[in-house]
Amino acid sequence: MRTVGRGLVETLLVAVLGAVAASPAVAQVPLDVMTFNIRTANGRDGENAWPYRKDLVVETIERLAPQVVGLQEALGEQIAYLDAMLPDYRWLGIDRGLNGGVGLSEATPIFYRYAELSPIESGNFWLTSTPDTPPLRRDGGRRRRGGGRIVTWARFYHRETGRQIYVFNTHFTLRRGQRQLDSADLVASRVAALPAGTAVIVMGDFNNTAGDSETWRVATARGLRDAWMVADETRGPTMTYGAFFPPRDGNTARVDWILVGGPVDVRWVETVLDNDDGRYPSDHYPVAAGLELR
Numbered sequence: 001m002r003t004v005g006r007g008l009v010e011t012l013l014v015a016v017l018g019a020v021a022a023s024p025a026v027a028q029v030p031l032d033v034m035t036f037n038i039r040t041a042n043g044r045d046g047e048n049a050w051p052y053r054k055d056l057v058v059e060t061i062e063r064l065a066p067q068v069v070g071l072q073e074a075l076g077e078q079i080a081y082l083d084a085m086l087p088d089y090r091w092l093g094i095d096r097g098l099n100g101g102v103g104l105s106e107a108t109p110i111f112y113r114y115a116e117l118s119p120i121e122s123g124n125f126w127l128t129s130t131p132d133t134p135p136l137r138r139d140g141g142r143r144r145r146g147g148g149r150i151v152t153w154a155r156f157y158h159r160e161t162g163r164q165i166y167v168f169n170t171h172f173t174l175r176r177g178q179r180q181l182d183s184a185d186l187v188a189s190r191v192a193a194l195p196a197g198t199a200v201i202v203m204g205d206f207n208n209t210a211g212d213s214e215t216w217r218v219a220t221a222r223g224l225r226d227a228w229m230v231a232d233e234t235r236g237p238t239m240t241y242g243a244f245f246p247p248r249d250g251n252t253a254r255v256d257w258i259l260v261g262g263p264v265d266v267r268w269v270e271t272v273l274d275n276d277d278g279r280y281p282s283d284h285y286p287v288a289a290g291l292e293l294r
Contacts, residue, residue: 028294029161030292031067031293032064032066033167034061034272035072035205035286036057036282038057038281038282040078045244048279053279054078054081056279061086064288071110072205075095082111089113092119093124110122115159122152125186126150127150127170127172135148151169165264167200168201176215181215188220191261199261202261206256209255227266227269235268236270237273241283247273266292267290
């Protein structure tokens with residue numbers, strides 16, 4: 001039997017460990033994300049109407065260049081414009097009227113950099129007691145499927161490393177109380193049902209304050225972590241709703257959240273204050289985060 005010298009064994013061991021360390025399967029994957037309520041194009045916003053700020057929305061996304069962007073209050077014309085102006089991105093989702101993002105109802109689409117990420121599967125569910133069935137809505141005296149608050153989700157494949165991550169994007173009702181609590185519990189339960197160790201991001205406009213609201217407590221009760229609270233670094237003000245104005249002293253209401261679950265570290269989170277001489281891209285400030293998949 002041939003004997004292998006100790007020096008050769010050590011050399012081989014170092015080589016194997018080095019290969020494992022360099023293997024894409026165990027590499028840490030940086031992933032920048034953004035949640036952005038872009039304000040509907042149907043609002044009576046005067047000088048802050050969509051035509052006057054749509055280029056600012058594009059410029060804000062382009063400057064930060066996140067791999068994933070979750071939008072809220074996006075109408076078909078807004079999605080079409082961003083789709084045309086952001087050639088590095090593709091998107092998925094439907095609007096609340098089941099028009100595939102081309103109707104007059106709000107959508108919560110997920111835009112993603114397709115050179116880096118591929119959706120393996122995706123879908124939508126409604127924030128109702130029958131989440132997998134579109135609720136009925138009135139339409140000219142008739143009742144049709146569609147309407148209601150929704151969640152758009154996708155499981156993405158990271159092309160370079162083969163890692164996978166789930167992304168959920170939503171917009172909760174303005175009506176605080178049981179409806180919000182039920183929505184938070186539904187989203188948390190869907191995330192909790194994923195296989196153990198799944199990397200997941202939940203983002204959106206939750207229309208309630210992070211840290212001290214019951215809605216936030218329910219949303220984070222099953223293992224999701226608030227990126228702002230666990231980040232190595234936070235940038236910008238706490239408040240995320242500016243009503244087209246600069247941040248106001250004393251207002252710390254953070255209603256736009258990024259939550260993470262599983263093997264996800266948060267390096268930084270920023271409330272983004274990009275503006276053009278006082279004109280802001282939306283009545284909400286976008287929130288961006290630099291994540292790392294372990």
